[in-house]
Amino acid sequence: MAPAILTGFLPLYVCLLLTPGFAEAGKLLVVPMDGSHWFTMRSVVEKLIHKGHEVVLVIPEVSWHLGNSFNVTVKTYSTTYTLEDFNREFQIFSDFQWKNPQLSLFSFLMSPANKIFDDLFSHCRSLFKDLKLVKYLEESSFDAVFLDPFDMCGLIVAKYFSLPSVIFSRGVFCHYLEEGTQSPMALSYVPRGLTALSDVMTFRERVRNQIWHLEERVFCHYFYKNVEDIASEIFQTPVTAYDLFSQTSIWLLRADFVLDYPKPVMPNVVFIGGINCQERKPLPKDFETYINASGEHGIVVFSLGSMVSEIPEYKAMEIADALGKIPQTVLWRYTGTPPPNLAKNTKLVKWLPQNDLLGHPKTRAFITHSGSHGVYEGICNGVPMVMLPLFGDQMDNAKRMETRGAGVTLNVLEMTSEDLEKALKTVINDKR
Numbered sequence: 096m097a098p099a100i101l102t103g104f105l106p107l108y109v110c111l112l113l114t115p116g117f118a119e120a121g122k123l124l125v126v127p128m129d130g131s132h133w134f135t136m137r138s139v140v141e142k143l144i145h146k147g148h149e150v151v152l153v154i155p156e157v158s159w160h161l162g163n164s165f166n167v168t169v170k171t172y173s174t175t176y177t178l179e180d181f182n183r184e185f186q187i188f189s190d191f192q193w194k195n196p197q198l199s200l201f202s203f204l205m206s207p208a209n210k211i212f213d214d215l216f217s218h219c220r221s222l223f224k225d226l227k228l229v230k231y232l233e234e235s236s237f238d239a240v241f242l243d244p245f246d247m248c249g250l251i252v253a254k255y256f257s258l259p260s261v262i263f264s265r266g267v268f269c270h271y272l273e274e275g276t277q278s279p280m281a282l283s284y285v286p287r288g289l290t291a292l293s294d295v296m297t298f299r300e301r302v303r304n305q306i307w308h309l310e311e312r313v314f315c316h317y318f319y320k321n322v323e324d325i326a327s328e329i330f331q332t333p334v335t336a337y338d339l340f341s342q343t344s345i346w347l348l349r350a351d352f353v354l355d356y357p358k359p360v361m362p363n364v365v366f367i368g369g370i371n372c373q374e375r376k377p378l379p380k381d382f383e384t385y386i387n388a389s390g391e392h393g394i395v396v397f398s399l400g401s402m403v404s405e406i407p408e409y410k411a412m413e414i415a416d417a418l419g420k421i422p423q424t425v426l427w428r429y430t431g432t433p434p435p436n437l438a439k440n441t442k443l444v445k446w447l448p449q450n451d452l453l454g455h456p457k458t459r460a461f462i463t464h465s466g467s468h469g470v471y472e473g474i475c476n477g478v479p480m481v482m483l484p485l486f487g488d489q490m491d492n493a494k495r496m497e498t499r500g501a502g503v504t505l506n507v508l509e510m511t512s513e514d515l516e517k518a519l520k521t522v523i524n525d526k527r
């Protein structure tokens with residue numbers, strides 16, 4: 096009898112489930128991360144403001160890009176470092192990557208060039224020392240925190256004020272995504288982050304994947320030790336990175352199964368890879384002129400991202416040499432001293448509208464450091480890539496694109512000018 100009644104009411108239940116709640120604008124606290132991470136997050140925040148949400152941004156006083164924000168309430172707190180310190184440490188980090196290939200998780204997490212992470216992690220302590228700011232945050236009764244988990248402070252803020260949290264990220268180091276969402280890791284066919292393995296692994300590679308994961312279990316704790324200390328200090332009770340990640344309400348991940356390999360995920364993980372491709376503007380006149388002048392061969396777009404625009408001189412000369420040997424016009428985003436052997440077809444620019452250039456029908460190839468933003472702009476616009484990954488997730492991104500036939504990867508530290516020339520000719524002329 097009971098089942099019959101239930102079935103009878105089924106249409107009613109369905110109607111109730113489908114009745115939308117009142118869509119109200121909310122009050123959102125945003126704790127962003129500096130650098131290229133912020134660019135896409137900012138476009139999302141702009142849309143939220145446009146939809147009528149009230150947004151408050153909490154940022155450190157010292158930052159590269161966070162300060163020049165738009166029409167939004169900004170709360171700053173002081174930092175223990177200056178912009179010069181921060182730049183110097185980033186330079187050390189970046190120089191180190193040019194000299195030392197990333198061989199193991201240990202060498203990445205324990206690198207002596209990682210002092211920049213200490214600064215990143217430590218500014219949360221400064222935030223909580225600012226009692227006026229803490230009081231303001233407490234009294235503002237936000238509905239949620241929208242955060243980039245890279246510097247972890249947003250997670251600490253969400254936990255401290257018991258607010259629902261929405262993560263916005265490409266992913267997180269170590270095993271905290273799987274652990275935090277209680278997903279299985281499937282080490283036999285899901286390569287761990289930073290291994291640059293594909294999903295088709297030999298026995299040896301699977302063993303390596305397994306060992307990498309064991310390394311995560313051992314060393315990640317040291318990498319996040321500073322954060323755990325700060326969080327424990329703030330909460331006055333021991334807090335682990337797992338405690339911080341596991342309370343996340345929604346994970347918005349800038350990935351999907353075009354970029355990443357299939358893996359088990361939980362329903363609160365939402366893939367939003369490629370949202371950075373959507374901003375389109377008409378090309379500025381000077382770029383249009385370059386493109387028009389390039390003739391039937393078209394152009395090649397070359398950028399190593401917004402973080403690395405200077406490279407060692409001998410490397411720049413090798414690259415310049417290879418670029419001179421293709422018939423295309425090359426637009427190279429580069430702010431260092433121009434290499435003396437720069438060919439006539441290569442134009443150095445301090446900045447370029449990457450996504451808009453990639454969307455132009457005359458663009459034949461994209462030379463990229465394969466950061467996730469760039470890779471998505473390559474995929475969205477269907478431009479084949481020559482990838483020169485340097486650090487972080489770039490090796491993984493490059494491997495994924497290569498196994499899908501979207502480009503060719505070169506080891507930027509070891510490649511010769513001929514390698515680059517050959518790779519460019521392959522992606523431009525091989526119609527696959």
Ligand SMILES: *[C@@H]1O[C@H](CO)[C@@H](O)[C@H](O)[C@H]1NC(C)=O
Pocket residue numbers: 166
């Ligand atoms: C900024 O926001 C305020 C309040 O929402 C609004 O009155 C003002 O016109 C906005 N200014 C700009 C430049 O958009």
Ligand SMILES: *[C@@H]1O[C@H](CO)[C@@H](O)[C@H](O)[C@H]1NC(C)=O
Pocket residue numbers: 380383384387
């Ligand atoms: C480039 O060529 C297009 C199409 O021929 C033309 O509409 C445009 O005005 C040209 N732009 C410049 C800056 O020369």
